Amino acid sequence: MDAQPAPITLQNPTIHSLFEARTGTWQYVVADPSTLQAVIIDSVLDYDSATQSISTQTADAVLYLISEMGYKIDKILETHAHADHLTAASYLQQQIAKQQGNKPSICIGKRIRQVQELFGKRYGIPAEEYDGVFDELFDDNYVFSLGALDVTVLHLPGHTPDHVGYKIGDNVFCGDSLFHTDIGTARCDFPGGSAISLYESAHKLFELPEHTKIWTGHDYPSGDRSAPVPYLTVRDHKERNKHVSQNVTMDEFVSRRRERDATLAEPKLLNPSLQINIRAGRLPWPTPLGHRFVHLPLKVTSSKW
Structure with a gap:
């Protein structure tokens, strides 16, 4: 039998960037072109604060793309617990399980536990509503396979303590660490945030080869940049x-x-975002009457109370 040539391993993925304009969020579907294995990074669940309603148009567009491209989703990745949009991770997991027959894992960095405990207490959420909702908690520098590609988990704290990025080939999906150069960096005043840590995270990225692409979690174009x-x-x-x-x-x-x-x-969607996102996108448990609630803290300014 003639010897067969060794398969060529492609070093870079196919990347689909999807912009959600209401929250200025970039979502990504990243695939290995040789196997069509793919991951979703930082998805968006639509939320109307005026009516307190949730819908899935943005997430359904992601599902349509996946179906059209014939991708098999292995994992749904979060860079951190977002404070400015709701994640569609749980919804996507359910729909992909129905369509593809496999249930992709919802994944995040291991420090999410401290964020869940902090905001669970702040909003009065029972621990059983957020314990175990993430299927995989990544260690720093953990490497997993995406088809023939490797994905490396980078701890990038500063914006939040649990923040991670994902390096795939010559690409890093950095979440809310760095924004466009004319915006700069993300805020660091959330609990556990640190400007010193964010500076160090930026310079960790700067140690990568200069042609490496840094894919950001948000953009807010203005002025000459439309x-x-x-x-x-x-x-x-x-x-x-x-x-x-x-x-x-x-x-x-x-x-x-x-x-x-x-x-x-504070971000406009801070309170619903954190309450949904520490649950990995799951909705609050219903009351006996079937209602689901997120809590809205009151700010009392009068000393007479």
């Missing part, structure tokens, strides 16, 4: 990132980041 941009290279950020370029010292960054954070209002 269209959202999903990625820039390590070189772009080192040379042009307005907050953390290579010429900015840690002390300068920390000072500017803290000054900036002090002026920011």
